Amino acid sequence: MxxxxxETPRDGAxxxxxxxxxxxxxxxxxxxxxxxxxxxxATAQTAAPKGGVLRVSAPFNPSSLDxxxxxxxxxxxxxxxxxxxxxxxxxxxxxxxxGLSTEWAFETPTRLVMTLREGVKFHDGTDFDxxxxxxxxDRALTDPRSTAxxxxxxxxxxxxxxxxxxxxxxxxPDSALPLILADRPGMMASPTAFAEEGRNFDRTPVGTGPFSxxxxxxxxxxxxxxxxxxxxxxLPHLDGIVFRVITDLNTGLxxxxxxxxxxxxxxxxxxxxxxxxxxxxxxxxxxxxxxxxHIVFNYAKPPLNDVRxxxxxxxxxxxxAFNQAALLGLxxxxxxxxxPGYWAHDEAHDGFFTHDPDKARAxxxxxxxxxxxxxxxxxxxxxxxxxxxxxxxEQLRQVGxxxxxxxxxxxxxxxxxxxxxxxxxxxxxxxGRPDPVQCFLFVYGEQGANNPGKVxxxxxxxxxxxxxxxxxxxEDRKPAFSRIEQAALEHALSCEVAFxxxxxxxxxxxxxxxxxxxxxPKFNRLxxxx
Amino acid sequence: xxxxxxxxxxxxxVQVLPVLAMATLAIFGLIQLVPGDPAATIAGEYxxxxxxxxxxxxxxxxxxxxxxxxxxxxxxxQGDLSNSLLTGLPVLDEVARRLPPTLFxxxxxxxxxxCIGVPLGILAATRADSALDRFxxxxxxxxxxxxxxxxxxxFVSIFxxxxxxxxxxxxxxxxxxxxxxxxHAALPAATLATAGIAEIAxxxxxxxxxxxxxxxxxxxRAKGLSPARILWKHGLRNAALTLxxxxxxxxxxxxxxxxxxxAVFAIPGAGSMIVNAAINKDFPVLQGAVFVLVLIxxxxxxxxxxxxxxxxxxVKKD
Numbered sequence: 112m113x114x115x116x117x118e119t120p121r122d123g124a125x126x127x128x129x130x131x132x133x134x135x136x137x138x139x140x141x142x143x144x145x146x147x148x149x150x151x152x153a154t155a156q157t158a159a160p161k162g163g164v165l166r167v168s169a170p171f172n173p174s175s176l177d178x179x180x181x182x183x184x185x186x187x188x189x190x191x192x193x194x195x196x197x198x199x200x201x202x203x204x205x206x207x208x209x210g211l212s213t214e215w216a217f218e219t220p221t222r223l224v225m226t227l228r229e230g231v232k233f234h235d236g237t238d239f240d241x242x243x244x245x246x247x248x249d250r251a252l253t254d255p256r257s258t259a260x261x262x263x264x265x266x267x268x269x270x271x272x273x274x275x276x277x278x279x280x281x282x283x284p285d286s287a288l289p290l291i292l293a294d295r296p297g298m299m300a301s302p303t304a305f306a307e308e309g310r311n312f313d314r315t316p317v318g319t320g321p322f323s324x325x326x327x328x329x330x331x332x333x334x335x336x337x338x339x340x341x342x343x344x345x346l347p348h349l350d351g352i353v354f355r356v357i358t359d360l361n362t363g364l365x366x367x368x369x370x371x372x373x374x375x376x377x378x379x380x381x382x383x384x385x386x387x388x389x390x391x392x393x394x395x396x397x398x399x400x401x402x403x404x405h406i407v408f409n410y411a412k413p414p415l416n417d418v419r420x421x422x423x424x425x426x427x428x429x430x431x432a433f434n435q436a437a438l439l440g441l442x443x444x445x446x447x448x449x450x451p452g453y454w455a456h457d458e459a460h461d462g463f464f465t466h467d468p469d470k471a472r473a474x475x476x477x478x479x480x481x482x483x484x485x486x487x488x489x490x491x492x493x494x495x496x497x498x499x500x501x502x503x504x505e506q507l508r509q510v511g512x513x514x515x516x517x518x519x520x521x522x523x524x525x526x527x528x529x530x531x532x533x534x535x536x537x538x539x540x541x542x543g544r545p546d547p548v549q550c551f552l553f554v555y556g557e558q559g560a561n562n563p564g565k566v567x568x569x570x571x572x573x574x575x576x577x578x579x580x581x582x583x584x585x586e587d588r589k590p591a592f593s594r595i596e597q598a599a600l601e602h603a604l605s606c607e608v609a610f611x612x613x614x615x616x617x618x619x620x621x622x623x624x625x626x627x628x629x630x631x632p633k634f635n636r637l638x639x640x641x
Numbered sequence: 642x643x644x645x646x647x648x649x650x651x652x653x654x655v656q657v658l659p660v661l662a663m664a665t666l667a668i669f670g671l672i673q674l675v676p677g678d679p680a681a682t683i684a685g686e687y688x689x690x691x692x693x694x695x696x697x698x699x700x701x702x703x704x705x706x707x708x709x710x711x712x713x714x715x716x717x718x719q720g721d722l723s724n725s726l727l728t729g730l731p732v733l734d735e736v737a738r739r740l741p742p743t744l745f746x747x748x749x750x751x752x753x754x755x756c757i758g759v760p761l762g763i764l765a766a767t768r769a770d771s772a773l774d775r776f777x778x779x780x781x782x783x784x785x786x787x788x789x790x791x792x793x794x795x796f797v798s799i800f801x802x803x804x805x806x807x808x809x810x811x812x813x814x815x816x817x818x819x820x821x822x823x824x825h826a827a828l829p830a831a832t833l834a835t836a837g838i839a840e841i842a843x844x845x846x847x848x849x850x851x852x853x854x855x856x857x858x859x860x861x862r863a864k865g866l867s868p869a870r871i872l873w874k875h876g877l878r879n880a881a882l883t884l885x886x887x888x889x890x891x892x893x894x895x896x897x898x899x900x901x902x903x904a905v906f907a908i909p910g911a912g913s914m915i916v917n918a919a920i921n922k923d924f925p926v927l928q929g930a931v932f933v934l935v936l937i938x939x940x941x942x943x944x945x946x947x948x949x950x951x952x953x954x955x956v957k958k959d
Contacts, residue, residue, distance in 0.1 A: 168907075172917070174683075182684060255695060258684070310729070329728055329735065330917060331909035355811070357907040361794070362810055366907065369802055369809040520920055523677035530681075530690055 159348045159623055163639035168363035168375040169354040172330050176316040177305070178298035179247075180256045184542045184631075187295070188376065189333055189354055191633045194298035194318030197225065197244065198289045202627035204454065205401070205545055207289045211239065211299055211319065217583055220284035221267075227275040231342045233301035234323035241277040245269040246302035248279070256310075259296040261560060262549070265580075284581035286588065290546035321347035321635050330356055348623065348638035361385075364616060367393055373621050373639070376632050378614040379495060380439035386616045396615045400630030401453060401543030403445050404437075404499065406536050406606040407554065409528070411564025414486070415535050419478040421603035424536070425464040426471035427510040428503060434609045437499050441614070445607035447596040448541065448550045453628070454585055455547040457593035463600045471510040480511070488514035489528045489537035491521050499538055503608075529563045540611065543629060548579045551595050555604050572598035646950075653946070657939050662714065664935045665928045669710050672924050678702075679726045679922045700726055713928060722929035727921055732929035735914065740933060742812040743903065743910035745822060747895045749830035754837025754891055759884070761838065762845025767872060769850050777842060784839025789898055793832040793905040800828060810907035829906045833898055837891040841884070848883035852876050881952050889945040893938050 171185040178190055199210035212225040231239035248269045251259040265285035270278040279288065291297065304317035316324045319342070322335035333354040337347050355372060357363040364382050366372040368389055378386070386395045406424065408415045415421055430444040446463050449456035475484060486507070490500035497518060504514040517534060519527065527533045539561070544550050553559045556576075557567040567573070572595055579591035599605065613630040623636045680697040697703050701712075716723055722732035765777040801809040807828045813821035852858065853876050861871050900912035911930055918926035 182682075314728075314730075328738065328909065329730070330739070330913050355907070356909070357810065358913065359904045359907065362905055362907045365797060365802065366810040369805075371808055371810050520677050520682075522682040522921075526678060526681045526693075530693075 159345075159636075159638040160640055161348055161638070162350050163641070164351040164353060165349050165374065165621070165634060165637055165639060166372045167352060167354045167634060168357045168366050168372040169333075170356075170358055170360055170363060170377055172356045172358075173327070173333065175313040176324065176327060176333070177313045178295045178300065179251050179254055179259055180313055181295060182258050185377075187631045188634070190295070190298060190316075191320070191631075192322040192335060192352055192635055193316050193320045193324055194300065195231075195320050196293050196297040197299065198293040198297055200290065200293045200545055200629075202625045202629070202633065205290070205628050206454075207293060210293065210297070212292075215289060217286070218278070220581055221281040223279045223281070223288055224272065225277050225279070227277065228342060229275055231319050232340050233299075233304070233319050234317045234338055234340075235301050235304050236340075237301045237303045237317075239299060239319055240274050241271040243299060243302050244277045245271055246306075247299050248296070250305065251296050261553075262291050262294065262296045284577075286580055286583045287546035287548040290544075291549065293545050322349075322352055325351070332356060347635060349634075352634055367616050367618060370618065374615070374617040374624075374632075374634070374637075376613070376615045377630075378616060380441045380612070380614065382616075383441065383614050384439070391619065393616050394619055394621070396613075396617075396624075396626055397441060398613045398626035399443060399450060399452070399628065400611055400613045401448075401450055401628055402613075402630045403448065403450070403541050403543070403610045404433075404442075404538055404608045405445070405448065405541050405554075406503065406538050406608065407528075407561055407563065408536055408605055409532060409534065409563040410604070411532065411566050412535075414478070414480065414484050416564075416566075417478045418603055419474040420480065420484065421606075422464075423471040423474040423478070423510065424507065424512065425603050425606050426467045426474065427507050427512060428464075428606055428608060429466040429506055430464075430608050431466070432506070433499075433502055436502050437495075438609060438612065441612040442609040443612075445610050447599055447607055448543075448554065448605075449547055449592070449596065450610045453547075455589065455592040457589070457596055459593070460596050460600060468510045475511055483511035483513055486512055486514045486536055487517065487534040489517050489519075489524055489534040491524055492518040496538070503538060529561055532563050534563075536606075538608075542631075545629065547592055548576060551576055551599070555599065568604075569598050569602050572602075646947075649946075649950075650943075653939075653943055657936075660939060661932060661935055665714065665717070665932055666710065668928050668931050669706075669713075669924060672919070672922055672927060673706065675919070675922055677920075677922050679924075682921045683727060702726075713925065717929070717932060722932065723925045725918075725923055725926045727918075727923045727926075732925050735926065736911065736929055736933050739909065739911045739914045740930075741815060742826075742908050743896070743899050743912055744937070745812075745815055746826045746830045746833060746902070746908070746910070747892065747899055749823070749826050750833035750837060750895050751888070751892050753830055753834035754841055754895075755888065757834070758838040758841030759845060761842040762849065763872070763877070765842065765846040766849035766853065766876075767868075769846075774846075778846070781839040781843045781846075784835045785843075787835065788901075789832050789836060790901040790905050792835055793829065793902055796828050796832055797905070812908045812910070829899075829902050829908060832902055832905075833895050836898065837895055840891050840894075841887055844887045845880060845884055848880040849876055852879045878952070882949065885945055885948055885952070889941055892941055896934065896938070 169188065171183065173186045173189050174183040175181045176193065178194055181190065196210045197212045199208045200206060201208055211228050211231060213228050215223060215225040218224045227241060227244065233239060248266065251257050252263055252266060265281045265283055265288065267280045267282045270280065272278050299319055301317040305312045308315050314327060321338055321341045323338040325334040325336050327333045334351065336351040337349060341347065357366060360378055360382055363375040364378060364386060367375045383395060383397065386393055408421055410416050410421065434440055434442045434444055443450060446460050451458065451461060488500065488504060490496050500516060504516065507514055524537065528537045554561045555568045555572065556562060557565060575591045575594035575598065579588050579595065582588045582591060613626055615632060617624065620640045621637055622640055623638045627633065680693045680700065680702055683696050684693045701709065713723060724731055725735065761777050765774040768774050797809050801807045808825055812825050815822040858871060858875065861875060899910060900916055903910045903912035915927060915930050
C-alpha cells in the first residue's frame with residue numbers, strides 16, 4: 112500500500128493528524144488544484160494487479176438498484192459500482208472532480224452547461240450522450256416513484272445542446288447542483304433499459320459503471336462482474352464484486368477475520384476493539400466523516416418553540432462524554448452539521464456550546480420551567496440507538512429535563528416524527544450530503560424533510576442559504592456558510608452532538624482503497640493482491 | 642387397519658385447514674398491531690405524505706383489513722402466495738429459495754440431538770443418582786438455559802476462528818454441493834442441537850427411570866431376565882412414546898430457534914426473511930412463510946402420530 116497520505120490511522124492521535132492534513136488540503140485547494148489531485152490518484156493505481164472477486168459484507172439488503180427509486184442511504188455502496196455519476200468527488204475532501212461530465216460551468220446563475228465524456232457506453236451497448244442525460248434527469252423529476260425530486264428541486268428543464276453537451280435550466284441559482292449530481296440523482300442509467308423494464312428496473316440495473324449487474328437474491332447477495340467496455344481502460348482491476356448481505360455487523364466482521372469476506376464497512380467502535388486484536392490478519396481503518404449524531408427538534412410547539420429550552424438542551428448535553436461512552440472516543444464533538452476541518456465549516460464556531468448544566472438550569476428557569484420540563488423523546492429501536500438515547504436522556508435529566516422515550520423502526524420513527532410531527536426531539540444519524548447546502552435545506556429549510564415542525568428558518572439564515580446557492584466558487588461560498596452556522600447556533604435549531612468515525616476492516620490483500628469523508632466506501636478502484 | 646389409517650389421515654387433513662387459517666389470521670392481526678407502515682418503508686427515507694399515499698393505494702393497503710386478508714387467503718388456498726409488498730417478487734419463489742437452508746440445519750440439528758441425547762439419557766437413567774447421572778442432568782439443564790445465539794458465537798470463535806475447522810458464515814446449496822452444505826451447516830446445527838440434546842436426554846432419563854422402577858420391570862427382573870434385555874426390549878420400547886413426542890417438539894422448537902442462529906452465521910434462510918418481513922410489515926411474505934412452516938409442523942406432527950400407531954398397539958385401537 113503506497114498511498115502514504117491515506118494510510119490507516121489506527122488511533123486518535125493519527126485521526127487528529129489526518130484532520131490537520133484535511134484542513135491544510137481544504138485551505139489550499141481550489142478547483143484549479145483538482146486535476147493535480149486526480150493525477151496523484153492515477154499514479155497510485157499503475158501497479159494494481161488484475162483479477163479476483165472482491166467479497167464485501169454489506170449490512171443491508173438494498174431497497175432498490177435503480178438510483179431513482181432507491182430509498183436508503185445504504186444503497187449507495189452498491190450503486191456506485193454499477194453507475195457512474197455525472198460529477199465525481201474526491202473522497203478525502205468531497206471536492207467535485209470530473210465524472211461522466213468532463214467539465215461544467217454556470218453559463219448564467221440559472222443555467223449549468225455540462226460537457227460529457229465521449230465514447231462511453233452503457234452495459235447494454237446504448238451510447239451515453241446528452242439525450243441519455245436528459246432522459247435520466249427527466250425521469251428523476253417526473254417518475255411517480257422517484258425519490259430524487261427533493262434533491263433536484265431547483266431543476267426546471269434539461270436541454271440537449273449538442274451530442275455531448277447538455278444544459279440544465281434552474282428555477283433559482285443553485286451552486287450545489289454539481290455535487291448533487293455526484294450523488295444518486297447524477298447516476299446515469301441506460302434509457303433503453305429503463306424504458307423497456309419499467310418498474311422491473313429496480314432489479315435489472317444497467318449503468319455505465321465499471322461493473323455490470325449479474326444477480327440479486329434478497330437477503331443473500333448482489334453479484335456484479337467486470338464491464339469490459341468500461342471507458343477508463345485501466346479499470347476495473349477486479350473480475351467482479353459480491354456484496355454478501357450480512358445484517359449482523361459482528362458476523363460481518365468475523366467473516367472478514369476468517370477470510371470469507373474481504374471487506375466490511377460501517378462498523379461500530381466496539382467492533383473496532385475486536386478487529387484491533389486480530390493483528391496482521393486484517394487492516395483496520397478509521398477516518399473522519401461528515402455524518403453525525405444530532406438531536407432534531409420539533410420547534411413548532413411547546414416546549415421547544417422557546418429558544419431558551421433549545422439552548423438549555425445544548426448546554427445540558429456533554430458532547431465529550433457522549434463521544435467517550437457511545438463512540439469510545441473515536442468520534443469528534445460537533446457544534447454544527449459541518450465537521451472541523453471541512454472546507455465549509457468556520458472554526459470560529461467551535462466551542463459555541465459547552466457543557467454547562469448551571470446555565471441550562473438558568474435558561475429553563477427563565478423560560479418558566481424552574482421545576483423541570485417533560486420532553487417526548489424518540490429513538491430507533493435497535494440496541495445501540497437505545498444506548499445513545501439513554502446517555503442523552505440521563506444528561507438532560509440532570510438539568511431537569513425529563514424525557515419520555517418512544518421507540519420504533521427507522522421508517523416508522525421517520526414517519527411519526529418528521530412527517531406527522533409527533534414528539535419533541537429525536538436523535539438521528541445524519542449521513543451528510545456531498546454539498547453542505549443540502550444539509551441545511553434538509554434539516555432547517557421550511558420544506559426540509561428533516562424539519563418536523565416545518566417552521567421557516569430565521570430570515571438571516573434563509574438569506575445566507577440563498578447566497579450559498581448563488582455563489583459558485585468555494586471561497587465565495589464560505590462566508591455564507593459561516594453565517595448559516597452562526598444562525599443555527601444562535602437559534603439553537605438542533606443539538607449537534609458528535610461526528611461518527613468511518614470504521615472499515617478489510618483483508619490485507621485489498622489494495623487501492625480510499626476512505627471517504629462521506630462515510631460511504633466506493634469499491635470501483637480496489638484490487639486484490641494474490 | 643388400512644381403512645382406519647385412511648380415516649385417520651383424512652381427519653388430520655381436514656384439521657389442517659382451520660389451523661392454517663387461524664395461524665395466518667393471527668399473524669395478520671398481530672402485524673397490524675406492529676407500529677409502522679410498509680408503504681412508508683418502500684417510499685424511503687425522504688418520502689412525502691402524497692408519495693406514501695400513492696404507494697398505499699397501489700398496493701391495496703387502503704382497502705378494509707378483512708378484504709386484504711380474505712383476498713390473500715383465497716389466493717393462498719389456490720397455491721398463489723401473492724407477491725412481497727417490498728420487492729414485488731412472488732412469495733412462493735422466495736420461500737422456496739430461503740426455506741431449504743433453514744430446513745437443512747434444523748434436520749441436521751435434530752439428528753445431532755437424537756444421536757447424542759438418546760445415549761446420554763440412557764446412561765443417566767441406568768445409573769440413576771450416580772455421579773454420571775448428576776453430571777448429565779446438570780449439563781442438560783445448562784443446555785436448555787444457554788441462549789443459542791451466544792453459544793453460536795462461542796462455537797465460531799473456538800472452532801471456526803480458532804482451529805479453522807469450519808467456515809464462520811454462509812451456506813451452500815444442498816443440491817449442488819452436499820458435503821459443502823454439511824460443512825457449512827455443522828456449526829449452526831451443533832449450536833441449535835444443544836437445546837435438543839438437553840431436552841431429549843432429560844425427558845428420556847425421567848421416562849426411562851419411571852419405566853425401570855415400575856412393578857412389571859420388577860417382575861421381569863424376578864423372572865431372571867438380564868438387565869440389558871430389560872432395558873432394550875421393555876424399558877426403551879415403553880419410553881419410546883415419550884421420546885417420540887419430545888423429538889417432535891424439539892424439531893418444531895429448533896425450526897423456530899433458527900432465526901437467531903441464522904443471524905449469527907449469516908445464513909440466507911427463512912429466519913432472516915421472516916425477521917425482515919416483520920420489521921417492514923411485509924405481511925404477504927410473513928404469512929406465506931408462516932403458511933409453509935405451519936404445513937411443515939403439521940406434517941411433522943402427523944408423522945409422529947403415525948409412528949405412535951406403529952409403536953403402541955393401544956393407539957391403533959382408538
